[in-house]
Amino acid sequence: MTHAFISRLHYPVSALGPGQRVGLWFQGCSIGCPGCISMDTWKPGLGAALMEEILGQLSAMAHEADGLTVSGGEPFDQPDALAVILAHWRAIAGTTTLVFTGRELSEVESWLSDHPDLIDAVITGRFRSELPQTLALRGSDNQRIHALTAAGAEMLSYDRPATAADRRLDVTFDEQGHAWLAGIPARGELARLRRVLAAAGHQTVTSDMVGANS
Template structure:
């Protein structure tokens, strides 16, 4: 394994776990949950870079980050790259790791057994637009937080009903001037954002719209 497909890497992220975290989104997802707001991360094989390049970029961030959050896409569809990233983070940082997956705990149990201690906390389960969204750090109430290490036990503070503060979003801009949002918006927030921007005279296309049109 010498390459990895990356959607984006950003620091700091404040809406996907405690503190100012490094946020890594791996590219490619075959689960493709209806209503997903990250349709742009579905296509596999794009954004491919050498693993060494990604690890070098993490080196720059690690000294200031309060942890690493990995999402996607579906991180476990690049299992070797995921292991390399998390093992490297363990080598350069004492901070916590949080991984989001659309798979259930039993589906990734083999990987976790092969790589003990690399994931402190895991949020599992596919996004279900037909279910309520009342819980912190989750898009639908079927998703579960699992503390896998002592450090991960701190993430259980999110195992509660979401507050308004939990629906904050980080806003970042890429080199092309495209804006993207990090976090877990409340239902309908993306549509409301489009309406607000349209009222101000802006035309917007968001990744959830792309999914609906494809």
């Protein structure tokens, strides 16, 4: 495994699990849930990065971080890269790993059996825009939190109704001045943000508007 396709790698992220975490988003998603707010991460083949560089960045961030959260895109579309990255995290950090996937637990059980103890907790299930969104750390209420290790049991503290604090977002600007948001916004929040910025004279394009092939 020499490389992986990565959308972004950032520290700190405070809106996707407990504490100040490293956030890693895989690029490419074969599921493509209608209404997804991260359609910019769907297209495969973008963001190629040498595995050596990815692991080096993780090592530089690990000593300050409270854990690693992996999302996408769909992490299990790159199962070998996911295994390498999580095994490296286990080797360098004594903190928890949380993985978001659009697949059901039954669909990833084989990978979990082949790579025991690399993931402490996993949030499973496709985003379904027609269902309510009332639960913490989830875009729709069909999604489930599964604790896979004793350490992962702390993630079950999120198995509850969402509060206003759970809907906060981390905002980061890249070198080109583009802003991206980490977190799980309430329904309609991105549209409201666009309206607020438009009222202030700004033109805003978000990934849920431009689609997966942009």
